[in-house]
Each structure stands twice: as structure tokens, then as C-alpha cells.
Amino acid sequence: MASRVQQLSVELAGRSYPVVVGPGARHELARLMPAGARLAAVVTQARVGVGVETGLAQEVFHIGDGERAKELATVEELCRGFSRWGLSRSDVVVAVGGGVVTDVAGFAAAVYHRGVAVVHVATTLLAQVDAAIGGKTGVNLPEGKNLVGAFWQPSAVVCDTEVLAGLPERERRSGLGEMAKYAFLGVPGLASMTLEDAVASCVACKARFVSADERETDALGGGEGGRSAGRALLNYGHTLAHALETVGAYDLRHGEAVAVGLVFAARLARRLGRVDDGVVAEHERVVHAYDLPSRLPPGVGHPELVEAMGRDKKASGGGLTFVLDGPDGLEVVPGVPVDAVRAVLEEMSR
Ligand code: GLY
Numbered sequence: 001m002a003s004r005v006q007q008l009s010v011e012l013a014g015r016s017y018p019v020v021v022g023p024g025a026r027h028e029l030a031r032l033m034p035a036g037a038r039l040a041a042v043v044t045q046a047r048v049g050v051g052v053e054t055g056l057a058q059e060v061f062h063i064g065d066g067e068r069a070k071e072l073a074t075v076e077e078l079c080r081g082f083s084r085w086g087l088s089r090s091d092v093v094v095a096v097g098g099g100v101v102t103d104v105a106g107f108a109a110a111v112y113h114r115g116v117a118v119v120h121v122a123t124t125l126l127a128q129v130d131a132a133i134g135g136k137t138g139v140n141l142p143e144g145k146n147l148v149g150a151f152w153q154p155s156a157v158v159c160d161t162e163v164l165a166g167l168p169e170r171e172r173r174s175g176l177g178e179m180a181k182y183a184f185l186g187v188p189g190l191a192s193m194t195l196e197d198a199v200a201s202c203v204a205c206k207a208r209f210v211s212a213d214e215r216e217t218d219a220l221g222g223g224e225g226g227r228s229a230g231r232a233l234l235n236y237g238h239t240l241a242h243a244l245e246t247v248g249a250y251d252l253r254h255g256e257a258v259a260v261g262l263v264f265a266a267r268l269a270r271r272l273g274r275v276d277d278g279v280v281a282e283h284e285r286v287v288h289a290y291d292l293p294s295r296l297p298p299g300v301g302h303p304e305l306v307e308a309m310g311r312d313k314k315a316s317g318g319g320l321t322f323v324l325d326g327p328d329g330l331e332v333v334p335g336v337p338v339d340a341v342r343a344v345l346e347e348m349s350r
Contacts, residue, residue: 006200010133010153011211018156019133019207021200025160026121029094030055032156034117037092041082043105044096045069050123050163052096059085063104067245070100070139072148078108089113092155098124098171099131099254103146106137110152121158124167125175126255128159129182129202134210134231144311145242151215159203161196170253176290177255178202180262181236183286184330185209191289209234233330236323237261243308244300252297259292260348265324267344268336274326295348302345306338 005022020028029052033040040054043061052058061081063069082093093116095105102120109118122132138149164172182202183190190198209231212218218230241257252260266283269275287294309320319335326333 004196006196008200008203008207010157010207012153012214015153017154019159019203020156021128021159021161021203022196023160023162025158026050026052026163029053029119029121029158032119032158034090034092034119034155036090037117039085039087039091040094041078041085041087041091042094042096043078043108044101048097048101048123049166050096050121050160052094052121054092054094056092058094063101067100067140070104072139072141074104075108075111075139078105079112082108082112087112087116089116092117092119094119094121095132096121096123098122098127102127102132103137103149104139106135106152106154107139107149110137110150115152117155118152119156119158120154121160123160123163124171125164125199126171126178128161128164128199129175130178130206130234132157132159133203133206134234135214144246144308153214157203159199161199164195173290173292174253174255177253177258177262177292179255180259180286180290180292181234182206184236184262184283184325185233206234230332232332233323236330237265239309239320239322240264240305243305244297246308246311247301247304252293256293259287259290260294260296263287263294264344264348265322267347268322268340269324269326271340271344272324272333272336274324274333279325295350296345298349300345300349302342302349305345306341309341 005025008019010017040056040058042058045065063074093105093109095102106118109116120132122128135151135153137152138146141147182205187201187205213230216231237258241261244257263283266280270280284294321334322336324333
């Protein structure tokens with residue numbers, strides 16, 4: 001039977017890298033190791049339970065579970081472990097897991113010896129369609145998510161769709177939240193595709209944005225006619241999602257928070273007169289088709305959310321900044337009045 005593994009590419013001047021997608025893709029890992037590497041430091045979490053064969057001398061480094069592990073202390077612990085093991089600058093870090101693992105291991109790789117190669121083996125839907133691609137790495141601070149990090153592109157990414165079969169239901173739904181986002185970034189028909197085609201389509205979409213604007217420098221006005229065309233658009237739905245996650249205390253996974261954030265963004269765009277009711281209804285339809293939430297969790301504190309959104313790294317002086325839909329499609333919109341944001345939060349709590 002023909003292999004259903006496909007190879008895509010993130011095109012970057014001089015640093016393009018392959019993304020291998022499909023059932024059994026993890027078995028291609030050895031051929032993706034950087035030339036000259038002798039040692040592979042495999043960073044994972046005990047619960048991931050996906051074994052990899054790098055074809056090099058390898059050692060497993062475990063990090064803790066959950067978002068709590070995404071902190072500077074974990075990066076220090078990893079780098080000290082790499083050093084004790086003798087990992088050199090020409091060796092490789094292999095991150096095996098979801099977004100927490102790829103973000104933390106990617107950041108450790110970015111700073112260890114001022115940068116060693118990293119290969120991501122993404123084992124969750126969320127990591128396959130988003131976290132493992134694009135080179136943003138980092139950790140959280142108590143003040144906010146992803147506040148310390150680096151752009152550090154992997155030298156290859158593996159998205160083995162076979163390992164998704166073992167994902168807990170909440171994890172799968174979390175990935176679907178990011179997948180729903182791609183429906184608004186120009187990927188049609190996702191819901192009717194096979195899993196591997198859906199993952200590959202999202203990867204291809206993300207790769208186009210990353211290739212066009214690797215470091216998110218095109219946040220405002222860089223696109224055609226002064227519109228944003230950059231990878232900042234990948235943050236669609238994320239300003240509220242990050243605020244929900246930062247404020248915490250709500251039992252929402254990242255993709256579930258993104259789903260709420262997508263509907264919030266559509267409603268905010270409507271309140272600002274940028275889109276009509278049909279656009280809001282389409283956002284709700286896509287989010288509900290994936291059985292994801294479209295309302296704020298009960299008891300959520302609006303002032304805390306507004307404050308957290310103000311601290312979001314996309315915020316710039318005067319009002320808040322969001323990616324919003326409009327007559328010309330998605331764009332980064334600064335200076336959104338706080339009153340409009342509050343009114344939509346109210347609307348979404350009913
Ligand atoms: N690591 C996720 C990104 O670069 O967008």
C-alpha cells in the first residue's frame with residue numbers, strides 16, 4: 001500500500017525545514033537528524049508514552065506535566081542535564097510531546113550553547129497543527145503566558161497522526177480549537193477531510209504565514225494596501241484565549257479557550273461595525289461543529305480579563321489590540337475601545 005506520509009516544507013531563506021505528516025511518520029525520524037549530530041537529547045513527559053528512534057546515541061530527559069512545567073526552572077534543569085550528559089553544540093534536542101514540550105525543549109535548545117538544533121515530534125493535534133511549527137519557543141511567567149522566549153526554528157518536524165488515536169478526548173478537542181481557527185485563515189472543508197489531510201492542510205497554511213513573516217514583524221500595515229498580511233494573523237482568537245488562560249481558574253484547554261476567543265473576535269468585529277451577523281453566525285457554526293464552547297465560563301471576572309488582555313504582548317498604547325475580521329478579511333486592529341470589549345464580554349456571559 002502506498003505510504004500516506006506526506007512531506008511539506010516551511011520555506012525560509014537558507015533554513016527551510018521539512019514537516020513530515022501522516023500515519024507512522026515518527027519512523028522517519030532518523031533520516032531527519034542533522035548531519036554531524038552524535039547525541040540526541042530526547043525531551044518528553046512521562047505521560048506522552050511515544051518512543052522514538054533517532055539512530056543516534058540518545059538519552060531521555062523528562063519534564064513535568066501540564067502548563068506548570070512551562071517555566072524557566074524547567075529550562076535550567078534541562079540545560080544542566082544536557083551539560084552533564086555531554087550534549088555539544090553540534091548535537092540535537094528532540095522534543096517528543098505536545099505544545100508544552102515543544103515550547104520548553106525548543107527554548108532550551110535555543111539557549112543551550114547559544115543554540116543547538118531541535119527536531120519536534122508533535123504528539124498532540126494542537127502541537128501538530130500549531131505549536132511545533134513556526135519557531136516560537138518560550139515559557140510563561142506568573143505575569144503572563146509566553147513572556148520569555150526566542151524564535152528558534154526546528155530543523156525538522158514530525159506529525160505522526162497514528163499517535164493521535166491515543167489522545168484523551170479533551171486533548172483532541174483542544175486541537176480542534178486551533179483547527180477551527182484555520183477555517184478562518186483560508187483552509188476550506190477541514191471538517192470533511194481525513195485526519196492526515198486536515199493536519200497537512202493546517203500545517204501548509206501555517207507554513208505559508210511563517211515563510212512570509214518569520215518573526216512577526218508584519219504586525220501592522222505591512223501587507224498589500226497597508227493591511228496586515230503577517231503571521232500575527234495566526235493569533236486570531238488568541239487575545240481573549242490567552243487572557244482566559246492567564247487569569248486561570250477556568251477549566252478550559254488552550255483550544256477550547258481559542259474557540260471562545262474566535263467567537264469573541266467575531267462579535268467584537270460586529271460591534272465595531274466591521275462584519276455583519278452572518279459572520280458571527282459562521283464563527284459559531286464552525287466552533288459548534290467541533291463541539292467546542294462559544295460562551296465565557298460562568299463566573300469569569302471581566303475586569304481581570306480586560307487587564308490580562310491589556311498586558312498581552314500584542315497590546316500597544318491606547319485601547320486594546322485584536323486580530324479582527326472585516327471587509328478586507330482578517331487584520332490586526334489596534335486601539336479597540338475598552339468599552340466595546342467589555343460590552344462583548346457581557347454579551348458572551350449571558
Ligand atoms: N511554536 C509555535 C509558533 O511558532 O507559532
